[in-house]
Amino acid sequence: METLKNDELDLTADTIKKYDRKYNLHSWSAQKKIDPLVITKAEGIYFWDSTGKKYFDMSSQLVNLNIGHGNRKVIEAIKEQADKMPFMGPGYAVDVRAKLAERVIEKAPDNMDKVFFTLGGADANENAIKIAKMYTGKFKIFSRYRSYHGASFGAANLSGEPRRYTCEPGIPGFVKFFDPYIYREKIKFESEEKATEFYLGKLEEQLIYEGTDKVAAVFIETITGSNGVIIPPKGYLQGIRRLCDKYGILMICDEVMAGWGRTGEWFACNNWNVKPDIITFAKGITCGYVPLGGVLVDKKIAEYFDDNVLMCGLTYNAHPLACAAGCATLEVYEEEKLIENSRNMGAILGEKLEELKEKHSSVGDVRYIGLFSAVELVKDKNTREALVPYGKDPEGRMTKIIGMLKEKGFSTYSHENSIMIAPPLIINKEELEEALDILDDVMDSVDEYVEKLK
Incomplete structure (x- = not known):
């Protein structure tokens, strides 16, 4: 088998492609059909x-x-942290962990109280599911058909679009409902408000049919992302907030893609002045320079885990290199x-x-x-x-x-x-x-x- 030696790392383009095709598996692709x-x-x-x-x-x-690519501030922050302390287990307090957590809570909606850091969006959503079930004692999770929440098993079951199929038969308790996709709806609504009334009415009906006392959370992308950037009509997010409050259900917003300035606000839910119970994030917190995600929880959920064990854990939870990158990235957002x-x-x-x-x-x-x-x-x-x-x-x-x-x-x-x-x-x-x-x-x-x- 052909292998690389340390003195052969400066590869030609042809060699890079040859080794890439020979040894790497590329996601979402039949390998013979790709030409990266x-x-x-x-x-x-x-x-x-x-x-x-x-x-x-x-x-x-x-x-x-x-x-963007090549931001020197973030690169230097990663290098500095690597020299200082590249890793420390999640059970210890570290300066960049503490600093980033404080900064994230500062930027989040004002009902958010604590953050659990993960490696990316999928495991942020996995842990949000667990937190919702632990806090409520319920097991059903509602999510939408045109959603994508990640490819790991729980996140794939949470997702609604075709990438979930390989994880089926799935985990019991995941229930799908329809997006407010007005352009594709067969009904011609008089206004956005009328569309909102229709979609919320069907959602409430479905919640009742599934048993509101069994539903832990309504879990949505604040704005449907890769499945078409479907923007909620007027009053829709506020209506979901009211339904969740009415039936004692948590409202969880996946802001993995829409968060951190993408919509012109720190978090997309700010565009509608809606305060979810839980927000998941990733992507824009470090912009890919180092993997990082997180789960934001409001005060009542944070206080619940003061006395109840948080059964969530990751070896690389709040990784110091990622936290250093996150701190620098937030500074870049502000400075630029x-x-x-x-x-x-x-x-x-x-x-x-x-x-x-x-x-x-x-x-x-x-x-x-x-x-x-x-x-x-x-x-x-x-x-x-x-x-x-x-x-x-x-x-x-x-x-x-x-x-x-x-x-x-x-x-x-x-x-x-x-x-x-x-x-x-x-x-x-x-x-x-x-x-x-x-x-x-x-x-x-x-x-x-x-x-x-x-």
């Missing part, structure tokens, strides 16, 4: 492949690289005014996306808040027929379109029939407009491609 780019450099909102080609990172990798920039650039993004929707026959809908958006592609604007059926793309239509974008230096990903547009929060007006010009140009070709499918 070899990436050699990344800076700001861009990265470069081994040929020297530059790409706009218009999905912030996996919608996590909010501060990235929350404000997300709002300001988000307004420009929204205007440009509306222009794309008006111009292109293949663009059925655009949804956006801050620098968090999706472009939904259709075969027919009048019928709203999706470009690909739910959970299927046998002809690789979306793959082709993402490939067309990448060929022109616009890197992002798609899910179902939607293209994610979520650039780093450091992007400026000139960069954003240049990138969106590429999207506009490719959509001309997509219009022609879709026309041939009819």
Whole structure:
């Protein structure tokens, strides 16, 4: 078997790809069908492949690289912590752990009292499930069909979209309900408020049928993320809060993707002045520089565990390197005014996306808040027929379109029939407009491609 020696780490691009294909398993892929780019450099909102080609990172990798590539402040904080103390078990108090916990609580909604740090979003959601069950003594968890909460077993059962199928038959107690996906709803509502009334009415009916005394939590992405950036209609989140209060159920918001400035607020729930009982987060807390996630709990839950054992534990809970990165990342948000920039650039993004929707026959809908958006592609604007059926793309239509974008230096990903547009929060007006010009140009070709499918 061919192996690497210490003096052979400066590999050619061909060798990198050869070893990558030979030894690595890539997620969500049939291995023979992938041809990964070899990436050699990344800076700001861009990265470069081994040929020297530059790409706009218009999905912030996996919608996590909010501060962009190569931020020196965060890199130096990691290096400094590695020199000082690279690891200490979670049972000990360490300066960066204490500091980051205090800073996270400071930025969270004011009902939040303590945080349990994890390694990422999936295990944040796993532990939130456990905390909800321990605190309430109930076992049922409601979540939505178009949700994605992670690929580990519990998080996959919590998820609603097709990536959950490999974890079925699943864990008892997970119950699914429908998103307020107005664009795809067969009912034509008079207003957002009427849509909210309909969706909340069906949810309450389902809660009653499942037994409200058995439901521990309603667990939602504050804004549905990769499944289409579905933004809740007016009054919807407030209505879920009221239902949870009415029946003694916890409201849990997954802000793994939507948190940390992505929507123009520190947390997405702030856009609607809603205070969940539990918030999960990851991604933007360190922007991928070191893995980190967490579970925020409000005061009543925190106080419960003063006398009751918290049956949650991870070897790398509150890892010092990750906490150092998190502290530095929060400073970057403030010093570079990235929350404000997300709002300001988000307004420009929204205007440009509306222009794309008006111009292109293949663009059925655009949804956006801050620098968090999706472009939904259709075969027919009048019928709203999706470009690909739910959970299927046998002809690789979306793959082709993402490939067309990448060929022109616009890197992002798609899910179902939607293209994610979520650039780093450091992007400026000139960069954003240049990138969106590429999207506009490719959509001309997509219009022609879709026309041939009819």
